[in-house]
Amino acid sequence: MTPDDINRRKFVRNTGLGALAFNIGGVSTLLTPREAYADGVKFTSLAAEDAALLAAFADHLLPGAGAAGIAHFVDHQLGVDPQECLLMCKYFPEIKAPFDVFYNGGIGALRDVVTHQYKKPFGALAAAEKDAITNDLWQGSIENWSGPPPPLFYMMVRSDAVDVVYGTKDGFDELNIPYMAHIMPKEKW
Amino acid sequence: MGDKVDVVVAGSGAAGSVFAATLAEAGRSVLVLEGGKSRTLDDLYSSQIWARRLKWGAPTVEETGKHPIWYNFNAGHGYGGAAMHHYGVWPRYHPEDMRSRTLYGRALDWPFEYDVLRPFYDQVQEDVGIAGDAEAEIWRPPGAPYPLPPILVNEHGMAFAKGFEAKGLHTSPIPIAVLSRDYKGRPACIWDGWCDAGCPTGALANPLAVYIPRAVAAGAMLQAESQVTRVMMNKRGDRAIGVEYYTPDGLRHMQEAETVVLAAFTVENPRILLNSADSSAPSGLANSSGLVGRYLLSHAAVMVYGMFPQATNSFFGTTGGQLFNQDAFDKQSDAGAYGSRQWEIGLATKPNDLLGIAMSRPDIYGQSLHKFMHDGARHIGAMVGVCEDQPNIDNRVELSTTKDRYGMPQARTVYQYSDDALKLWEIAGKEGVAITKAAGATDAWHGPLGGQHIMGGTIMGSDPARSVVNQFSQTHDVANLFIGGGGVFPTSSCVNSTFTLHATSLMSAQHLRDHWAAIAA
Ligand SMILES: Cc1cc2nc3c(=O)[nH]c(=O)nc-3n(C[C@H](O)[C@H](O)[C@H](O)COP(=O)(O)OP(=O)(O)OC[C@H]3O[C@@H](n4cnc5c(N)ncnc54)[C@H](O)[C@@H]3O)c2cc1C
Numbered sequence: 001m002t003p004d005d006i007n008r009r010k011f012v013r014n015t016g017l018g019a020l021a022f023n024i025g026g027v028s029t030l031l032t033p034r035e036a037y038a039d040g041v042k043f044t045s046l047a048a049e050d051a052a053l054l055a056a057f058a059d060h061l062l063p064g065a066g067a068a069g070i071a072h073f074v075d076h077q078l079g080v081d082p083q084e085c086l087l088m089c090k091y092f093p094e095i096k097a098p099f100d101v102f103y104n105g106g107i108g109a110l111r112d113v114v115t116h117q118y119k120k121p122f123g124a125l126a127a128a129e130k131d132a133i134t135n136d137l138w139q140g141s142i143e144n145w146s147g148p149p150p151p152l153f154y155m156m157v158r159s160d161a162v163d164v165v166y167g168t169k170d171g172f173d174e175l176n177i178p179y180m181a182h183i184m185p186k187e188k189w
Numbered sequence: 190m191g192d193k194v195d196v197v198v199a200g201s202g203a204a205g206s207v208f209a210a211t212l213a214e215a216g217r218s219v220l221v222l223e224g225g226k227s228r229t230l231d232d233l234y235s236s237q238i239w240a241r242r243l244k245w246g247a248p249t250v251e252e253t254g255k256h257p258i259w260y261n262f263n264a265g266h267g268y269g270g271a272a273m274h275h276y277g278v279w280p281r282y283h284p285e286d287m288r289s290r291t292l293y294g295r296a297l298d299w300p301f302e303y304d305v306l307r308p309f310y311d312q313v314q315e316d317v318g319i320a321g322d323a324e325a326e327i328w329r330p331p332g333a334p335y336p337l338p339p340i341l342v343n344e345h346g347m348a349f350a351k352g353f354e355a356k357g358l359h360t361s362p363i364p365i366a367v368l369s370r371d372y373k374g375r376p377a378c379i380w381d382g383w384c385d386a387g388c389p390t391g392a393l394a395n396p397l398a399v400y401i402p403r404a405v406a407a408g409a410m411l412q413a414e415s416q417v418t419r420v421m422m423n424k425r426g427d428r429a430i431g432v433e434y435y436t437p438d439g440l441r442h443m444q445e446a447e448t449v450v451l452a453a454f455t456v457e458n459p460r461i462l463l464n465s466a467d468s469s470a471p472s473g474l475a476n477s478s479g480l481v482g483r484y485l486l487s488h489a490a491v492m493v494y495g496m497f498p499q500a501t502n503s504f505f506g507t508t509g510g511q512l513f514n515q516d517a518f519d520k521q522s523d524a525g526a527y528g529s530r531q532w533e534i535g536l537a538t539k540p541n542d543l544l545g546i547a548m549s550r551p552d553i554y555g556q557s558l559h560k561f562m563h564d565g566a567r568h569i570g571a572m573v574g575v576c577e578d579q580p581n582i583d584n585r586v587e588l589s590t591t592k593d594r595y596g597m598p599q600a601r602t603v604y605q606y607s608d609d610a611l612k613l614w615e616i617a618g619k620e621g622v623a624i625t626k627a628a629g630a631t632d633a634w635h636g637p638l639g640g641q642h643i644m645g646g647t648i649m650g651s652d653p654a655r656s657v658v659n660q661f662s663q664t665h666d667v668a669n670l671f672i673g674g675g676g677v678f679p680t681s682s683c684v685n686s687t688f689t690l691h692a693t694s695l696m697s698a699q700h701l702r703d704h705w706a707a708i709a710a
Contacts, residue, residue: 061554083225083246083266086238091262091543093252131555138552155551158558159541162548166562167238167541175540175566177504180381181235182389 022076033069033076033164045078045100046071050107056123057110058161060130061154065161073164078103088159094152102148102156109147110137116144194218195709196701197432197446199417199461202270203687204673204694205452206400207313211698213407217705220410220444222434224453225267227413230397233273233387237542240386243267243274247416248593250456254584255605258487259640262543264454268413269396271454272687274387276509277366277394278533279319279688281310283330283518286529286682293520295527297484297580297679300651300660307332309692309699317394317691318372321364328515329364337369341380345501346511346535348570352628353514353534356620363513363533366394366688375399382537384508385544393507415442418597419465420449420670426469429670435595447709448701452673452694455485455643459586459676460600462647475647475664480657482586486645486681489576489606489614489638493621494549495630500567503538510572511535517617518683520577526612528577529683532621536571544571549636570630574617575641577683578610586646606638614638642686644675649693662697669708671697 019030022041031039043051051071059066077087082097089095095102110133114122118129125133136142137154147153165171172179195217198205205221213219224247233243245264252260265271284303289296311333320337323329339362342350353360367384368377378392391398405411419433421443431445451458459482465474473481510533517523517530540546546565553561584605588598606614618635625633650656653665662677664670673694675686701708 062558063556064559081246084242085246086241088241088543090241090244090246091259093250093257093259093261096249134554138554155548158551158554159548162541162545162558162562163238166547167236167539171540172504175563177502177540177566179235180379180383180505182381182383183231183234185234185236185239 033073034067035069036072037067037069041072043071043075046075046103050104051075053107053111053122054103054157058157060134061158062161062165065165068164070161070164074103074160087156088163089156092152094149095156105147106153106157109145112146113142113144191220191442191444193445193447194220195447196220196450197222197444198450198452199432200224200270200451200453200457200673201268201401201411202265202396202452202454203272204690205270205450206396206404207691207694208450208452208671208673208698209404209409210400210407211695212702213404213409215702217702218408219404220412220446221404222415222417222432222444223268223411223413224416225413227411228268228273228397230389230391233389235381235383235386237386237539237545240274240542243387248599251589251591251599251601252604253601254603256638257640258485258602258604258643260456260602260643263640263643264456268401268411269387273395273397274385275395275687276384276507278363278509278685279366280364280513280515280531280684281330281332282306282682282684282689283328285520286680289520289680293527295520295579297648297650299679300649300656303330305660306689306692306696309696310688313688313691313695317366317399318368318375319364319366320362320369322362325361326364326513327359327361328518335364337372340365340367340369340378340507340511342511342535343502343506344499345503345506345570348497348499348501349534349572349624349628350512352624352626355627356624358514358516358624360512360514360534363510365507365509367507367509368392378507380506382504382506382508382539384537385542416595417453417461418595420451420461420474422465422467422469422474422667426467427667429667439595448669448671450671450673454674455646455676456586456600456602458672458674459646460588463588464597470666475657475666475670477666478654478657480648480655482646483582484580484645484648484679485584485586485602485604485643486578486580486678487604487643488641488681488683489578489610490641491574491576491614491618491621492544492549492636492639493572493574493618493625494634494636495570495625495628496564496632497568497570497628497630501570502567503535503569503571504566506535506537508537509533523613523616526616527609528579528613530574530576530613530617531683532572532574534572536573538569538571540566550634570625572621574621575683575685576610576613576617578681579607580645580679581605581607584645642675642681644678644681644686647672647676648679649677650679661700662693663700663708671701673697
């Protein structure tokens, strides 16, 4: 018997996909981050230009993360009680709640570095330029950086990107591995 | 103020649930105050993202010193505590772990020998149902055979087993508190690998599957979102009379009790004791030795990964592993480093989160990361080496100057691994990579230094001047105040702590049950 052969449907108590409760026009609506991105749902925790930069950077770390709704995912999670927050950053001793301080600090520092060095937005950089910045972040050798520890910022955004692209049932399908849920996430994320 | 109870327990995790069940079944009125939220098994969504809800969410513990102990990752919050989402790897301590000072002139002795704890291991094992193979586990100390046959070993475990064999090392089925068959009304595991998100089927022995239901059936009451801040003492300062706790509305409450059990995990227990300082105990409650918070302990862990040409299907199985090795358990087996080591082999690995495929190679990004994820999804293999650390009086929990929303000082930890532990970690990393290569992996690597299991801080001993609690986890200074959990361990061994803390908690709870009149009167 291989894992894939097992009929797991009987163990799945709810087959709804993970979705976030977004506030649209005062009404709480359940959407996946991908849907929220496609619908252009307004950001509530991040400034719009910061969300755009986060998405562009994440898209470089894991192409497709932008369309998978990383910015909406992070934006949503920054708005919840830190105890209920689902971002991986909450494990890290160096990152303290409220977590928007970490994200805003990192995004702001990234913008400053890109502006200072290249005089254009991150999204408009050539792939090699984006790589140079990314490698410097990961190695902690980035100059004129005024945000949280650069490798930490790189790792957290990368982790958020992996969450929205591969951490869901769709992501498992993409990897061609069975999700095998006991209980599917049924609301929010 | 609530009605006075016989026993108030702070914390509903592994230790607290054993105390609650044992004492409620003995007819005692028990109230468990849990700082985190109420949870049921139905809240345990199969998702590495949702799993993060179960992690520590209370005020931040400030981690200082050379090495973090990764408190937020290692601690849990809400019914079941960290044990709610732990992986159930349950080996026993070895006799020499408890006699380190006598045998080797190193570390500290426990106030009893292994044989004293053995019947409690056997009882807990019978209660929860551990799967394993006592004969094949050649290093295993004496004890009743496992009640359940070993868990599944698939191509993942088998791949690594070849590497161990090639290096002349032995493997056995892992001793694990996961049901390989239906047991006492709980269903067998279906190997979905979601242990980290909490097991909702009850196949893994988390508190909500075993001891909490027993406690509740015997009349114990659980109360969530009730953060214990102090132990209240009588005027003479020699008896606990209850606890102070706060609820999220900011209200302060007092719960009277005949006996108090602190089972709020390793860092929080000393925090509560230190915060309970008063005129008769100015440096903190139960702290006449000055050792509350001292001898904090952790394990130095190394994750080892391999990319195998054949499918490992590591999304499947149990997160704690399939196979086990303690060939390097002998404290002096590694040249130049004192202490024991073990391997947990074939860890079920999902795509995301700290121990997932992506984080195994944080340096990879872009299209290469997509390729790595696709390769890893069916071909990655993972195992973890766990190394003993040595007790050091300077490793500690203390109170910070920062306060939480209830005005309670936050905890600050100061930690640094011993040179021995760092050396063992280095040896383990190299050995793990060599084993993985010998197993046929096309690529093998290991991760950075990680911390697993937190112990110490309220250590046990026979001498009140050198320890906080006695062999029954009863504080030397206050007879009706008990500590539950790995905080009472004077040494860390290299083995996962939860089986042993169940055993010490059971021993302690039975002692309280059997000597109720003398202790509670
Ligand atoms: C990912 C992971 C995997 C693990 N895998 C294993 C394994 O395979 N094998 C093993 O042996 N161990 C494992 N562990 C460790 C195991 O979870 C712990 O050893 C065990 O849970 C500790 O038991 P405890 O009762 O001391 O604490 P917990 O189980 O954490 O319970 C403590 C409870 O106290 C509550 N609390 C805290 N402060 C207060 C307060 N002030 N007032 C009231 N309540 C409070 C907490 O919210 C929590 O619910 C793992 C841990 C993690 C995080």
